[in-house]
Amino acid sequence: MSALLDVENLHIAFDTSRGQLQVVNDINFSIQAGEIFGLVGESGCGKSVTCLSILRLIPKPGGITQGRILFQGEDLLKKSSREMRRIRGNDIAMIFQDPFTSLNPVFKIGQQLFNVVRQHSTRNKTQARQHILSVLDNVGLPDVERVYNSYPHELSGGQQQRVMIAMALISEPQLIIADEPTTALDVTIQAQILRLLRALCDEHGISVLLITHDLGVVSEVCDRSAVLYAGKVVEAAATDELLAHPTHPYTQGLLAALPISSKKGSPLQAITGTVPANPGAIQGCVFASRCPHVFDACHEKHPPQFTVSDNHNAACFLLDDRIAKDNQPEAGSTYE
Amino acid sequence: MSISKLFLGKRGEKLPDDNFDAPPTERSGWHHTLYVIQRDVLAMFSVGWIVLILFCAVFAPVISPYPDQGRGRNNAEARLLPPSTNTLLGTDNLGRDMLSRLIFGARPAILSALVVVTAAVIIGTPLGAVAGYYGGWIDELIMRITDLFLAFPSLLLAMAIVSFAGPSLMNAVLALVVSWWPWYTRLVRSTTRSLRAQYFVEAARSIGVKDRVIITRHILPNTITPIIVQATIDIGTVILATTSLAFIGLGTQAPNADWGLMIEEGRQFLRQAWWYSMFPGIAIFLTVLAFNLIGDTLRDIFDPRQYR
Amino acid sequence: MSNTLIQVNNLVKHFALPGGWLTGQRRVVHALEDVTIDIQQGEVLGLVGESGCGKTTLGRCILQLEKPTAGQVLFGNTDLTRLSKRALRQKRRDMQIVFQNPLASLSPRRTIQQSLIEPLQTHDFPKEEWLSRIHAMMQRVGLGKQHLDRYPHELSGGQLQRISVARALLLEPKLLVLDEPTSALDVSIQAQIINLLDELRHEIGLTYLFISHDLSVVEHLSDRIGVMYLGKLVEIGQTADIINNPAHPYTKALLQSVPRVGVSRDPSHTPLEGNVPSPIYPPSGCRFHTRCPIAETLCTQTEPQLELLDTGQWTACHFTNKETA
Numbered sequence A: 001m002s003a004l005l006d007v008e009n010l011h012i013a014f015d016t017s018r019g020q021l022q023v024v025n026d027i028n029f030s031i032q033a034g035e036i037f038g039l040v041g042e043s044g045c046g047k048s049v050t051c052l053s054i055l056r057l058i059p060k061p062g063g064i065t066q067g068r069i070l071f072q073g074e075d076l077l078k079k080s081s082r083e084m085r086r087i088r089g090n091d092i093a094m095i096f097q098d099p100f101t102s103l104n105p106v107f108k109i110g111q112q113l114f115n116v117v118r119q120h121s122t123r124n125k126t127q128a129r130q131h132i133l134s135v136l137d138n139v140g141l142p143d144v145e146r147v148y149n150s151y152p153h154e155l156s157g158g159q160q161q162r163v164m165i166a167m168a169l170i171s172e173p174q175l176i177i178a179d180e181p182t183t184a185l186d187v188t189i190q191a192q193i194l195r196l197l198r199a200l201c202d203e204h205g206i207s208v209l210l211i212t213h214d215l216g217v218v219s220e221v222c223d224r225s226a227v228l229y230a231g232k233v234v235e236a237a238a239t240d241e242l243l244a245h246p247t248h249p250y251t252q253g254l255l256a257a258l259p260i261s262s263k264k265g266s267p268l269q270a271i272t273g274t275v276p277a278n279p280g281a282i283q284g285c286v287f288a289s290r291c292p293h294v295f296d297a298c299h300e301k302h303p304p305q306f307t308v309s310d311n312h313n314a315a316c317f318l319l320d321d322r323i324a325k326d327n328q329p330e331a332g333s334t335y336e
Numbered sequence B: 001m002s003i004s005k006l007f008l009g010k011r012g013e014k015l016p017d018d019n020f021d022a023p024p025t026e027r028s029g030w031h032h033t034l035y036v037i038q039r040d041v042l043a044m045f046s047v048g049w050i051v052l053i054l055f056c057a058v059f060a061p062v063i064s065p066y067p068d069q070g071r072g073r074n075n076a077e078a079r080l081l082p083p084s085t086n087t088l089l090g091t092d093n094l095g096r097d098m099l100s101r102l103i104f105g106a107r108p109a110i111l112s113a114l115v116v117v118t119a120a121v122i123i124g125t126p127l128g129a130v131a132g133y134y135g136g137w138i139d140e141l142i143m144r145i146t147d148l149f150l151a152f153p154s155l156l157l158a159m160a161i162v163s164f165a166g167p168s169l170m171n172a173v174l175a176l177v178v179s180w181w182p183w184y185t186r187l188v189r190s191t192t193r194s195l196r197a198q199y200f201v202e203a204a205r206s207i208g209v210k211d212r213v214i215i216t217r218h219i220l221p222n223t224i225t226p227i228i229v230q231a232t233i234d235i236g237t238v239i240l241a242t243t244s245l246a247f248i249g250l251g252t253q254a255p256n257a258d259w260g261l262m263i264e265e266g267r268q269f270l271r272q273a274w275w276y277s278m279f280p281g282i283a284i285f286l287t288v289l290a291f292n293l294i295g296d297t298l299r300d301i302f303d304p305r306q307y308r
Numbered sequence C: 001m002s003n004t005l006i007q008v009n010n011l012v013k014h015f016a017l018p019g020g021w022l023t024g025q026r027r028v029v030h031a032l033e034d035v036t037i038d039i040q041q042g043e044v045l046g047l048v049g050e051s052g053c054g055k056t057t058l059g060r061c062i063l064q065l066e067k068p069t070a071g072q073v074l075f076g077n078t079d080l081t082r083l084s085k086r087a088l089r090q091k092r093r094d095m096q097i098v099f100q101n102p103l104a105s106l107s108p109r110r111t112i113q114q115s116l117i118e119p120l121q122t123h124d125f126p127k128e129e130w131l132s133r134i135h136a137m138m139q140r141v142g143l144g145k146q147h148l149d150r151y152p153h154e155l156s157g158g159q160l161q162r163i164s165v166a167r168a169l170l171l172e173p174k175l176l177v178l179d180e181p182t183s184a185l186d187v188s189i190q191a192q193i194i195n196l197l198d199e200l201r202h203e204i205g206l207t208y209l210f211i212s213h214d215l216s217v218v219e220h221l222s223d224r225i226g227v228m229y230l231g232k233l234v235e236i237g238q239t240a241d242i243i244n245n246p247a248h249p250y251t252k253a254l255l256q257s258v259p260r261v262g263v264s265r266d267p268s269h270t271p272l273e274g275n276v277p278s279p280i281y282p283p284s285g286c287r288f289h290t291r292c293p294i295a296e297t298l299c300t301q302t303e304p305q306l307e308l309l310d311t312g313q314w315t316a317c318h319f320t321n322k323e324t325a
Helices: A047-054 A081-090 A109-120 A125-138 A144-148 A157-169 A187-204 A215-221 A239-244 A249-257 A296-300 A321-327 B003-008 B030-038 B041-063 B067-071 B098-134 B136-151 B154-165 B169-196 B199-207 B211-247 B259-267 B274-302 C055-062 C085-094 C112-122 C127-140 C157-169 C187-204 C215-221 C239-244 C249-257 C297-301 C318-324
Strands: A005-016 A019-031 A036-040 A062-071 A092-095 A175-179 A207-212 A224-229 A232-238 A306-309 A312-314 C004-016 C028-040 C044-048 C070-075 C095-098 C175-179 C207-211 C224-229 C232-238
Touching (some): A036 A187, A047 A062, A081 A092, A081 A109, A092 A157, A109 A125, A157 A187, A175 A187, A187 A207, A224 A249, A232 A239, A232 A249, A249 C187, B098 B136, B098 B169, B098 B259, B098 B274, B169 B211, B199 C095, B199 C112, B211 B259, C004 C207, C028 C055, C055 C175, C055 C207, C112 C157, C224 C239, C224 C249
Parallel strands (some): C044 C224
Antiparallel strands (some): A005 A062, C004 C070
């Protein structure tokens, strides 16, 4: 089965007054039809820029310097800006973190959705209205007629995010890119929205690229996930496998840093140090400066992706039998 | 959207964690300032023109070809001569060298603008800070007073003052100060209100710092940036206002040189001597434009979202 | 039994919204409604709830950063709400706060050292002790002297939050209010800060009021947890009791809504329906009845009071109380 979206060898850089800053460095992943794919990482790891790059929306002075983004087998980077406009909204839709600023405050919800429908389809007025109401109903909004005639400020945060999802769904896209869609929401509302995304996937076969910093969210809804660190994919696998058997020291560290019930009373395992300022300039593994298992090979070149098992790979020399044999971590020194 | 916004802009987004012991980044911002200006041709022109005008104002007696004519001495035999190698920009109806008159005309323009803006900032800023910080009835009182002054047409005020005290540049400046300070009160008040809600002001309050100290130590230093931007743009606007007042006879009086006054004098000779009104007009236009452009550039330089 | 450090009695905070005086309908946000809570010497009291539940307002009212509309805040024997401005400034030495956003908590145009001197200067510490105290405190929070002459924007979020903690502790306060201290930080940095707070507390014998929307963080640090909903305290008790045997239906729903790694969710669980009602027009009776799965007519009319359950926690619900009784 060929993938719906294939991101290959993606490089993104920004020009700053202090020179070029490489923020994404050789990222590869693919999304199958009907799955939720999670892109997890901490701030500055490049996850937001990556998802903007898929729609070619990277703000100046940034740009894609290398790589291919294949959507249904066609390279999006080769499309004209006119073709891209048609793809945005029609085939790929986007949901942002903050619904409050994503909706225009001076227009009614119905009006805003109506404009989207008219732009992307040939429906007449009554058909368009019917379609909007059914989509609003689909995303679980109560009393859709009232919502249709409301201004954004008259809705709660959770309702606004549902409207944003409705706006993304309205042109019946194949892929939805959701950038931290629940970060600005309360946990009880977050649970509702995540459940909705899962249902859309299962019932309508829509694929979702979910960008988040929250491993809990990933474990809740994502089928497969990739962990990003400093502009690189360090580990990717089916979510259950990833969380149950993390092999990259960074993934292990992230999981160990989470406060969970069983760890109460003992200190949390913090990852020492901080993310490198300009990872593009680092020759070896980008995590080497914070890794508890670091050895000589890590500083020489960046580790390639090693296969751990089917559909599970990680970029760490510990997985390379030839290099790592003498450097295997001693028992007890790993994160528990 | 700028790159830094991607990293720390959105609500609730994480802050980047840089190298734990990274060397201190460049602090002066000069590097950044030069980077912005050299990318912008208009900004470079503006800086150049403003430096030139300031130089003219300061060294007028030294650099003008005919300093005595610049001060107002007649030269009746050379009336209304067109531009030539002798008088680069021609002469006026009293035979004075236009270039010298223009160079001397920079003095009242720059001086009055600096005085008006400085006085307006000095009066307006503390009032705005007090109104914005305390709120309540103090705020209400100060803001209603500013409304009163803003509602009064500055031209009418100038005429009123002049009819009492006689026409002079000094009185025109006074009239402009009276109608200008409320803008700074408003600017500083709104900046203060948003600063007051910032955590660092809250933190100072929770430490037990006195209100007076909070205003001078934490609020005012952070209002300087918007004040500088506004003041720069205002210098251009005030030049326009003082020259206008001179034009209608309420500002600088003959025989002193003033760009507005020169346009007015040349008005009667528009057909015979196009250069008479034209050159002072161009001088005003370019100077006001330069201050506006540089104000915009300063805003870009100071914009914290681009500062990284 | 330990001593009570802070006793909050029947605290009410209303924010009047502008306008409405023409129609005679002044709109009021009911941020806190009749909250009674105590903080014991040396404990960590966690306060959880969703946005708009009043947890932050409660913290700010305790510190008198916000003047309560009614009620008492007893610090020892003094009622903070009745102190003069001057006396309150003196008293602030005993209670400090750390905010959510570390970059915004420090004056952008002042160096770290200037920011750290401010509390010492304000409370008349001898000048010759300033630097030695600051150096010792910086070392304690894991930073060095080289950070002192930097400006806030030159440091990372984790470093800045350490500095905020240092500034608060320089005054040797008895109470430290932590208002979402880790929610602007990444997980790996969050763990560093939580560990630091935990160590400091045991070393110095501090009392924390820990405010957060993140249940797992609160659970990790707190001795007791209070749960708030729409300006009301709905449940309070020992951490283990609240986490393992929540009695209030809202607490239960909140616990189930948190996505946790490695804990697969009970598939039969349905997320809480609906949205938090507006605090301008709070529902009658029990404020949770509009979303409560077990609400009955009684709940729409009568407001439940906090009652002590057999399991040890206090809960404000008509039905859970009877169930357990």
